[in-house]
Amino acid sequence: MQQCCMVNHKVESSHIRLEPGGFITGLDDRPAFSLTAPKSLPIPVLITVPHAGRDYPSSLLAQMRDPDFACLRLEDRYIDEVAQAIADATGAALITAHAPRAMLDLNRARDDVDWEMIAGSKPHPVRHSQANRRARSGLGLVPRRLPGFGEIWREKLQHGELARRIEGIHQPYHAATSRELQRIRDEWGAALLIDLHSMPPLRVSNDRPEPVQFVIGDRFGTACDGALVTRGCQYLESRGKGAALNRPYAGGFVLDTHSAPPLGIHALQLEVCRSIYLDARLERPTARIAPLARLLAGLVRDLGEATARMGHGGDMRQAAE
Numbered sequence: 138m139q140q141c142c143m144v145n146h147k148v149e150s151s152h153i154r155l156e157p158g159g160f161i162t163g164l165d166d167r168p169a170f171s172l173t174a175p176k177s178l179p180i181p182v183l184i185t186v187p188h189a190g191r192d193y194p195s196s197l198l199a200q201m202r203d204p205d206f207a208c209l210r211l212e213d214r215y216i217d218e219v220a221q222a223i224a225d226a227t228g229a230a231l232i233t234a235h236a237p238r239a240m241l242d243l244n245r246a247r248d249d250v251d252w253e254m255i256a257g258s259k260p261h262p263v264r265h266s267q268a269n270r271r272a273r274s275g276l277g278l279v280p281r282r283l284p285g286f287g288e289i290w291r292e293k294l295q296h297g298e299l300a301r302r303i304e305g306i307h308q309p310y311h312a313a314t315s316r317e318l319q320r321i322r323d324e325w326g327a328a329l330l331i332d333l334h335s336m337p338p339l340r341v342s343n344d345r346p347e348p349v350q351f352v353i354g355d356r357f358g359t360a361c362d363g364a365l366v367t368r369g370c371q372y373l374e375s376r377g378k379g380a381a382l383n384r385p386y387a388g389g390f391v392l393d394t395h396s397a398p399p400l401g402i403h404a405l406q407l408e409v410c411r412s413i414y415l416d417a418r419l420e421r422p423t424a425r426i427a428p429l430a431r432l433l434a435g436l437v438r439d440l441g442e443a444t445a446r447m448g449h450g451g452d453m454r455q456a457a458e
Contacts, residue, residue, distance in 0.1 A: 152176050159309035161236050162301050163194030169306040172313055174230035180441025181325035181448060182229040183317050185332050185391060187243035187310070189217035190234040197240060200291050207289050211238045211280060213335040214415060215422045220333050222430035227438050229331075230317055234310060238280065239289070241302045243310055244332075244389040245278045250299070254281045257296035278307075314395055322401050326448025329365065329440055330404040332391045337419070338412045339385070350413055351380045354388035354406035360396035361403040368443055369405065372436050401448065405440075409433075 152175055159169030170190075174183075189212060198204045217233050224231040234243055252259045275282035279299065282288050314330075321328035339349045353369050355361040366382070373380040388406035396404035411419045414426045 156313070158313050159236070160305040161192055161194065161240070162298070162305060163196045164192055166305075167192055167235065169236040170232060170234045170310050170313070172230070172232045172317060173224065174317070175228050178230060178321060178324070179228040180438065181321045181327055181444050182227070182329045182331060182437055182441040183314070183321060184220050184224060184229050184231045184437070185314060185330060186213070186217045186220045186231070186233045187332065187391060188213035188234070188238045188334055189215065189220075190237040190240075192235040193237055193239070197237075201239070201289055202291055203286070206286065207283060208237065208239060209420060210283050210286070213238075213333075214411065214419065215426070216333055216335040216409060218422060219409070219414065219426060219430050219433065222427070223434045223437055226430070226434035227441065229437055229441065230321065232310070232314055232317065234306075236302075236306045240279070241306045242276070242278055242280060243307060244391050245276075246390050247278065247303055247307060249277045249390075250279070251275070251277050251281050254279065254290065254293055255296055255299060256293035259296070278303075311394060314391075318395055318402050322448075325445055326450075327401040327403070327444050328448075329361075329444040330391075330395055330402070331437060331440070332388065332404065332406045334386070334406060334408045335411045336386065336408040338410055347379045348410070349379045349381045350410045351378055352382070352384070352386045352406075352408040353380060354383050354386050354392070354408070355404075356388045356392050356396070357383055360388060360392040360398070361405050362398055362447065365403055365440055365443060365447075366405065369407075369436060369440055372439055376432065378432070403444065407433075 154174055154176055156172040157168035158172065160166035161169050191212065201207050220231055220233065223229065279294060280289055318328050318330055336352065341348060351373050353366060355366050370380050370382060386406060386408045392404045392406055396402060414422060414429045416423055
């Protein structure tokens with residue numbers, strides 16, 4: 138197993154492996170995602186970015202009632218640029234989706250489908266995952282409607298096209314995530330998945346009068362060792378950043394599928410408020426993206442070093458102090 142590396146790490150491009158995967162129908166089968174990672178990882182961390190894809194087939198946009206509005210609401214806009222800066226600074230592995238969430242939501246189960254939006258044959262019987270309530274609310278495997286906006290699509294989606302999206306996007310993305318996590322765990326003895334998202338600004342409340350800028354999710358204690366979760370929250374709070382745990386975002390299919398703490402694979406979802414790195418319309422990145430990336434690179438490095446100690450049988454009670 139690797140020895141724990143405690144220094145800042147900048148990886149030369151010649152030492153990076155780049156693996157495209159999957160395909161986007163309607164874009165000459167352009168890759169649906171890419172995996173980038175140093176050939177020798179300095180920390181046992183994989184960052185995933187499932188909701189920032191911006192490679193839209195023209196046929197998809199033509200089917201949307203208001204593509205500009207819907208795309209803005211569905212995307213974790215430009216959080217992939219934050220993730221790339223973090224990976225560059227820390228040497229963490231990175232899987233970034235290029236296929237847009239409007240096409241298929243990688244944080245949903247394959248059977249989390251609202252079959253009323255699908256034309257043609259349907260499975261018999263229709264299987265529903267426990268998370269299928271998301272489909273019924275409009276945000277299933279293929280988003281159907283948005284709050285305050287209504288239906289996204291002009292017409293129903295063909296069953297064959299849904300199957301192609303699952304084959305080209307969902308299956309290979311999660312297979313690559315699983316392989317990379319197992320590779321990291323086998324090399325280090327432990328691995329940490331950080332599923333990176335962005336969120337709209339949260340309302341202040343009586344319980345939290347200060348704005349929450351970050352939400353860490355661990356599926357209510359099931360997806361990650363508690364000492365890592367505590368360490369992450371303490372890191373942000375010690376730097377004056379409002380952070381919440383599991384409320385209102387605890388994580389979804391990615392954490393449910395890929396976390397296995399008893400086997401040394403831990404997973405966290407990290408939500409970042411869009412107002413701290415985008416413009417006032419929450420459309421374009423600003424100069425604030427650089428300090429945000431530096432802050433989160435420190436968090437990733439800190440959690441990566443703690444995970445490495447876990448893989449070596451280190452005492453996480455000390456790691457959490």
